[in-house]
Amino acid sequence: MAIQVFKPSMTEEEVNAVAEVLRSGWIGLGPKTAEFEKKFAAYVGTKHAVAVNSCTAALDLALKLLDVNHGHEVIVPTMTFVSTAHCVAYRLATPVFVDVDPHTLCMDMEDVRRKITGRTRAIIPVHYAGRPVDLDALKEIAGDIPIIEDCAHATGARYKGQHVGSTTDIGCFSFQAVKNLAMGDGGALTLNDDLWQQRCKRLRWLGIDKGTWDRTAADKSYWWQYAVEEVGLKCHLNDIAAAIGLVQLRRLQDLNGKRKEIARRYTEAFSKFDFLETPVEDDATFQSAWHIYCLKAPQRDDLCTHMAERGIATGVHYTPIHLYSCYGNKPQLPQAESLFTRIVSLPMFPDISDSEIEQVIDGVSGFYSANGSGTIFPMPKVADEPATIEFKKAA
Ligand SMILES: Cc1ncc(COP(=O)(O)O)c(C=O)c1O
Secondary structure, three states: OOEOOOOOOOOHHHHHHHHHHHHHOOOOOOHHHHHHHHHHHHHHOOOEEEEEOOHHHHHHHHHHHOOOOOOOEEEEEOOOOOHHHHHHHHOOOEEEEEOEOOOOOOEOHHHHHHHOOOOEEEEOOEOHHHOOOOHHHHHHHHOOOOEEEEOOOOOOOEEOOEEOOOOOOEEEEEOOOOOOOOOOOOEEEEEOOHHHHHHHHHHOEOOEOOOHHHHHHHOOOOOOOOOEOOOOOEOEOOHHHHHHHHHHHHHHHHHHHHHHHHHHHHHHHHOOOOOOEOOOOOOOOEEOOOOOEEEEOOOHHHHHHHHHHOOEOOEOOOOOHHHOHHHOOOOOOHHHHHHOOOEEEEOOOOOOOHHHHHHHHHHHHHHHHHOOOHHHOOOOOOOOOOOOOOOOOOO
């Protein structure tokens, strides 16, 4: 079996937690979800967490809470998963794409500043690969424009000692199958506003004012009655996923510590190649969750083929999303368009073995040693006229 790029770390503890819920007779939205919300909010450092079934749903709800609508603009980075922009499109608003910082691959703050208009209703920074964006700089640029953090990669990441998703308007987290805290699928919003929390809990459950568990547990009469003042989606978390999440939350620090150590070993090994750019390291201000290990590497596609031939999977995170046809496929963000040809994600998951780490290092080192020294791999300059991307049709 190939060495995967990502792989969840599951133990007997998660298995037993699921078995307990299955035997309990309550597997939907219920007490485990409420317990997870309480513990996750405490972990992140916000008053509330509202658990949903994905980060995509969390981002969608966050924009609903801000009443983002047709005619509004929301600033998003282009180097991200499509969810970050799709949630804007769901509201019939316009995603405005910004370029990336060439080193961190997070938003380019000066481009954010340039793209703010009178119609901007929110900014959604992505903590790319788990590394926090410079939140103080962003807050200064945003002024009173709300910030929704896309923390999908960043559970466990800290900026100036505070957990991401705790110091802006809303944080949106992913607990999808291969995220740092994995449940299969799941997500959460973190926030401090009581009214937003209450509205959000209604909106994740079709607009109904009380969940079935709340009614059954609390009301002695008319327990079956509920009010629906606003139309919502059905996107709540369930107790099976929440039970896995509770165990993963307990293990998170240890799992993230392993990620950091894997990153350290890769970076140490690749530092001998001066044409490879390794991820920016942690310091007192920026503490990454190390979700992705993104190397900037010349001859990226040949390297990926070389790795695949040795049973090592690699990934690319991401095709800049303004290049997808649904967003126009027009070149306009030169850093992202140029960097896209060089980025490669190497295997990064807590249970990777020592020998697998060595295989990854040998794979990369072997490729460049066999192909010559760094002098024949100059880093391409930002293209003057970047091309649109032709997407291959599936066979
Ligand atoms: C940056 C980013 N935002 C949002 C999402 C969406 O997360 P989910 O799959 O939980 O909807 C992802 C998923 O990979 C992501 O990488």
